[in-house]
Amino acid sequence: MQTSPEAALHARYGAEQAPTAVWNDVIATLLAHRSVRAFTDAPLPAGTLEILVAAAQSAATSSNMQTWSVVAVEDAGRKALLAEWSGRQAHVAHAPLVLVWLADLSRAARIGAARGHDMVALPYTETAMVAMIDAALAAQNATVAAESLGLGTVYLGALRNRPEDVAAELYLPAQCFPVFGLCVGWPDPSHPSPLRPRLPQSVVLHRERYDTTHEADGIAVYDERFTAHQQAEGIRPVGWSSRVLDRLGAVRGLNGRERMRTVLAALGFPLD
Numbered sequence: 001m002q003t004s005p006e007a008a009l010h011a012r013y014g015a016e017q018a019p020t021a022v023w024n025d026v027i028a029t030l031l032a033h034r035s036v037r038a039f040t041d042a043p044l045p046a047g048t049l050e051i052l053v054a055a056a057q058s059a060a061t062s063s064n065m066q067t068w069s070v071v072a073v074e075d076a077g078r079k080a081l082l083a084e085w086s087g088r089q090a091h092v093a094h095a096p097l098v099l100v101w102l103a104d105l106s107r108a109a110r111i112g113a114a115r116g117h118d119m120v121a122l123p124y125t126e127t128a129m130v131a132m133i134d135a136a137l138a139a140q141n142a143t144v145a146a147e148s149l150g151l152g153t154v155y156l157g158a159l160r161n162r163p164e165d166v167a168a169e170l171y172l173p174a175q176c177f178p179v180f181g182l183c184v185g186w187p188d189p190s191h192p193s194p195l196r197p198r199l200p201q202s203v204v205l206h207r208e209r210y211d212t213t214h215e216a217d218g219i220a221v222y223d224e225r226f227t228a229h230q231q232a233e234g235i236r237p238v239g240w241s242s243r244v245l246d247r248l249g250a251v252r253g254l255n256g257r258e259r260m261r262t263v264l265a266a267l268g269f270p271l272d
């Protein structure tokens with residue numbers, strides 16, 4: 001189905017947008033993104049996993065160090081465990097494929113060990129950030145590739161509720177951290193996924209210098225639009241900023257992830 005740029009932008013922002021001549025199929029795919037949490041039983045075509053990983057490996061990677069890896073989980077029992085550990089998110093068990101994206105410094109550590117080289121920069125926070133950024137960029141490339149094929153995806157940050165269990169289940173070596181999962185499958189047409197409007201650009205786009213002049217107005221407008229979106233989706237119409245307050249106004253919203261520094265240290269990321 002072809003959507004005009006104006007219609008796609010309207011859907012993304014929940015408001016009229018100026019027409020644009022800057023457009024192509026890649027941008028159309030990006031603007032059509034929505035998280036999918038209901039999948040059919042249909043399997044993925046042969047070769048899908050490998051092409052998603054090729055797309056992921058085509059992402060930029062800091063200094064070409066490629067400090068990420070991915071574990072593809074298709075086993076029903078293992079997916080059920082990941083679903084359970086992610087706050088019982090049923091779609092994790094139903095997705096034909098769950099990709100677990102790893103910040104992986106263990107490969108560099110093995111290269112250092114094999115050559116008798118002391119890898120003194122590995123324990124630093126900066127190096128951990130490099131690996132996590134690499135993993136995220138790779139995963140997003142796979143996501144865009146999947147969506148371009150008509151597949152649906154949803155990220156699974158809740159894997160970090162129990163990272164040690166995930167690490168043990170997937171036999172992760174030290175210095176290998178599960179950053180998030182990504183469920184991949186065919187979207188169930190009987191449960192269509194809504195496209196969530198985003199903040200107006202006046203809130204997120206700063207020109208030349210950071211400027212919050214239009215922030216409060218922009219957020220007020222967005223709260224109204226998001227409330228209407230929630231109403232249309234049958235979700236409690238509380239707006240957007242109150243969700244931010246809920247999520248970040250109480251430690252409970254971290255679902256156990258408030259221990260992250262300790263967990264990272266235990267998994268080989270001391271964050272020096």
Ligand SMILES: Cc1cc2nc3c(=O)[nH]c(=O)nc-3n(C[C@H](O)[C@H](O)[C@H](O)COP(=O)(O)O)c2cc1C
Binds near residue numbers: 036086155194195
């Ligand atoms: C790093 C990351 C972790 C996420 N974790 C979860 C998750 O555990 N469960 C879930 O249902 N959605 C998860 N999401 C999806 C977000 O809730 C979703 O992207 C956001 O609400 C915007 O909706 P949209 O993707 O449909 O536009 C995650 C997204 C990101 C980027």
